[in-house]
Amino acid sequence: MVNNIQSQLFQLKENKAFELTVVAVIIISALEVGAKTFDLPEQAVSVTGILDLLITLFFLFELSVRFFAEPNKSQFLRKGWNLFDTLVVVISLIPIDDSEMALLARLVRVFRVLRMVSVVPELRVLINSLLKALPQLGYVLLLMFIIFYIYAAVGSFLFADINPTLWRDIAISMLTLFRVMTFEDWTDIQYETMEVYSWSWIYYLSFIFFTAFAFLNMVIGIVVSVMEKEQQALQALEHPEPTMAELQQELQQIKALLAQQNRSS
Numbered sequence: 001m002v003n004n005i006q007s008q009l010f011q012l013k014e015n016k017a018f019e020l021t022v023v024a025v026i027i028i029s030a031l032e033v034g035a036k037t038f039d040l041p042e043q044a045v046s047v048t049g050i051l052d053l054l055i056t057l058f059f060l061f062e063l064s065v066r067f068f069a070e071p072n073k074s075q076f077l078r079k080g081w082n083l084f085d086t087l088v089v090v091i092s093l094i095p096i097d098d099s100e101m102a103l104l105a106r107l108v109r110v111f112r113v114l115r116m117v118s119v120v121p122e123l124r125v126l127i128n129s130l131l132k133a134l135p136q137l138g139y140v141l142l143l144m145f146i147i148f149y150i151y152a153a154v155g156s157f158l159f160a161d162i163n164p165t166l167w168r169d170i171a172i173s174m175l176t177l178f179r180v181m182t183f184e185d186w187t188d189i190q191y192e193t194m195e196v197y198s199w200s201w202i203y204y205l206s207f208i209f210f211t212a213f214a215f216l217n218m219v220i221g222i223v224v225s226v227m228e229k230e231q232q233a234l235q236a237l238e239h240p241e242p243t244m245a246e247l248q249q250e251l252q253q254i255k256a257l258l259a260q261q262n263r264s265s
Contacts, residue, residue, distance in 0.1 A: 009069035030113045081118035129227040
């Protein structure tokens with residue numbers, strides 16, 4: 001009987017309609033949290049309070065379904081997304097009114113939107129890809145910092161007298177270069193220095209090429225490469241390739257069927 005119930009709960013968890021329902025409730029939860037940031041009449045406040053309670057109970061039910069459908073329950077909380085969902089649901093059960101934990105409870109209700117990641121597998125692939133790409137991105141960021149540092153030092157030496165507000169030291173120069181990299185009115189900075197150094201456009205265009213173009217493409221390439229590996233791993237889990245033993249077993253079954261047909265003929 002227990003196995004039967006667990007099987008039914010597993011089928012419910014894997015049901016596409018149930019997954020879409022969870023996604024819809026998460027979206028409603030996000031809208032409900034956003035609505036509370038406005039000045040609402042008392043009737044609307046009471047409605048959002050009831051809605052928040054129903055959403056919390058639904059999340060508790062959904063988490064319970066996932067837990068009891070898990071074959072190895074001791075491993076449930078060892079999965080990062082399951083632990084995150086459990087913490088969010090448990091803290092959401094804290095009463096908001098007249099409680100020292102009211103602020104924490106309100107903040108956690110905002111983070112319930114992140115449960116969308118744990119529900120939708122495609123979003124999990126994206127997040128896992130970004131996390132696994134961080135070690136490789138670290139070297140790219142280090143190289144970018146070196147480029148920033150060199151250009152900031154050169155800019156501080158050359159342009160400090162032109163505009164001390166933007167170039168007085170290397171730290172401020174790096175902030176100015178970050179503004180240039182994000183294209184935030186960078187032409188104003190360029191034209192100001194070009195009045196003194198007409199060739200300074202080379203300084204800005206080369207910096208933009210190294211940072212905004214070259215490094216951005218490197219980051220995109222690393223993330224896309226990791227995402228492809230994660231997608232292949234996910235497909236391998238959903239559709240695992242047969243092992244050698246399984247292939248040999250199928251081959252023996254085929255031989256047995258052929259031998260049976262030969263005997264019958």
